[in-house]
Amino acid sequence: MSSNAQPSPVLPRAGVLGGGQLGRMLSLAGYPLGIRLRHIGGPDDTSAGEVAEEVKAGYDDRETLARFANGLNVVTYESENIPLETAEFLAQRVSLQPPIAALAASQDRLHEKRFFESVGVQTAPYAQVDSIENLNRALARIGTPAILKTRRFGYDGKGQAVIRDEAHAADALHQLGGTNLILEGFVRFERELSIIAVRSTNGETRFYPLVENHHEAGILRLSIAPAPELTPVLQQQGETIARRVLEQLDYAGVLAIELFQAGDQLLANEMAPRVHNSGHWTIEGATVSQFENHLRAILGLPLGETDAIGYSAMVNVIGTIPALAAVLAFPEAHLHLYGKQPRANRKLGHITVRGDDPVRVRATAEKLREIVRT
């Protein structure tokens, strides 16, 4: 060290359970702040390990988990499907954020619905289903059509069956394993929205504007931010829902809640205690992204501004990777690839278009959607 060397501040280190695209974008957001991330990834994960340190290990490998946690200021996760035992094991060694209660509430659809109810957040009607008897009782109460879902590990439309009439109840029950299910009533909603909220360990809370989401075959294809015709009343309603969840859980980190808009009413569909696909637009479209704010929040640093800069639309890249030049030919397109091998129905990247004219942004996004489809 030379004689004019200055003391080097101790910069935080964070761990992420998961080596997918969410972890990758967290790591990329951490570097500019001097926050380095370390990931635990599964055998097929290639996204985070390409840009940051990754340990390949199963969530039951306690020796590796203990070594992983060593020297970290905080551990977070990119999926709600982390075994609770893993989370508890780590939480004894290092701060784990968002808290285990958030993980527990969100990894089981039944617990999640009950949790929403407990904080006064409205949801679709639902019932626990473990047999044909209580399925039939539930159908009698909730009516058809209704959706039977597995309570755990459902994502991107998997683990679901629509029951259009009671005659097909037994089939649906059988198809989903017969037990540990939930029946949800159909909500006649106009559109799907989501709110991305962030709360720091010290209680500071910020909200991004509500986003409108478009799914196809159960997978998010397009998010528009802010949601078209977003009124202050609607935004306020979304923030109230998120705030109740955040405060009840003494939450730290980014939280996403998927919402149905029915008339001027918002119903909570599900929540994700993590950064969320419908918040990817914030990288270019908001002052500070959901990824950077998640890191700030779990480390107790001041949160960044969450306001939208103009209008954004995000298109998911699914199944195949388009030619770089075809996407970049739109000079306002921002391509984000995840370093994953193409495979049918796999999220491989996303493209964000940002601008000052919402009509033009939307039109460009639709053109990109065509390119991504082919």
Added chain:
Amino acid sequence: MSSNAQPSPVLPRAGVLGGGQLGRMLSLAGYPLGIRLRHIGGPDDTSAGEVAEEVKAGYDDRETLARFANGLNVVTYESENIPLETAEFLAQRVSLQPPIAALAASQDRLHEKRFFESVGVQTAPYAQVDSIENLNRALARIGTPAILKTRRFGYDGKGQAVIRDEAHAADALHQLGGTNLILEGFVRFERELSIIAVRSTNGETRFYPLVENHHEAGILRLSIAPAPELTPVLQQQGETIARRVLEQLDYAGVLAIELFQAGDQLLANEMAPRVHNSGHWTIEGATVSQFENHLRAILGLPLGETDAIGYSAMVNVIGTIPALAAVLAFPEAHLHLYGKQPRANRKLGHITVRGDDPVRVRATAEKLREIVRT
């Protein structure tokens, strides 16, 4: 590979000579596009190697250089002080961009001035100096005060001596080694500006708005973008200068030209054939950053939009790293640390403030400058 696997497109790979902060930010810009970078770094470089693949090697280590170039689509550099022999050796193996002519013109102040002259770009008066005799002749022609500079390896105000009167000429000459020098006349300029331009291998060219730069002790401290009171005429003049340089050199990549504004006239001070400190604001302040556009340009991909989004100010972090929380307490501040050990006068990071109100942006930047000073 599963049966529904799709072909994976071949994504480009690029090499960077240099492992400092410019290389680091190029690598971070490459990941979202699926462009992976590999660096050659010196023993003290810690910036790029923290975020990307880095090979430690000297520029005369041809065996390592050849291995480094293997499998790359293009090689670029983050400093104009790359030995020309190294560049030529690599250019025989792989596309090297910006072209060697740009490197040659910019690493020697005398060649640079002559090059500017050759394309009709105005500069301060100058003269080659290799002895007390031609220094005295030059002073008689150019007058005092004047600045004696080493022709090569000067940066951040190093390798310069101001000659206020002819009596001190011999001292200055001696101090700078007596030979391979250039004398430059003092320009009575109102302010220092710079233009960041980008040209692709296929000739597509874009320009960022001119930036106003403030130096202290020879080191850039603050850039304001777009430059206050930037008129279309001034912008056009800057673009004309840059375009002449780009076209004469059949240039690909980002080019920075430092300018003096004297009245309504722009004089070229020096050029850098690379991404540039006065363009760091483009990460948040322009639609597509100089780093991403440099990669697009050298790979022949379509260029991204270079327009400013509102107003930006960039403050350099020099010598010591401030507390994270002190910087992030400004919710519109974007901190970029470079993974370097603090040392007096060393560039350790930068902070960009972006917003819609130029007065507020500037005021916040001044507050951050105070924090960074302490």
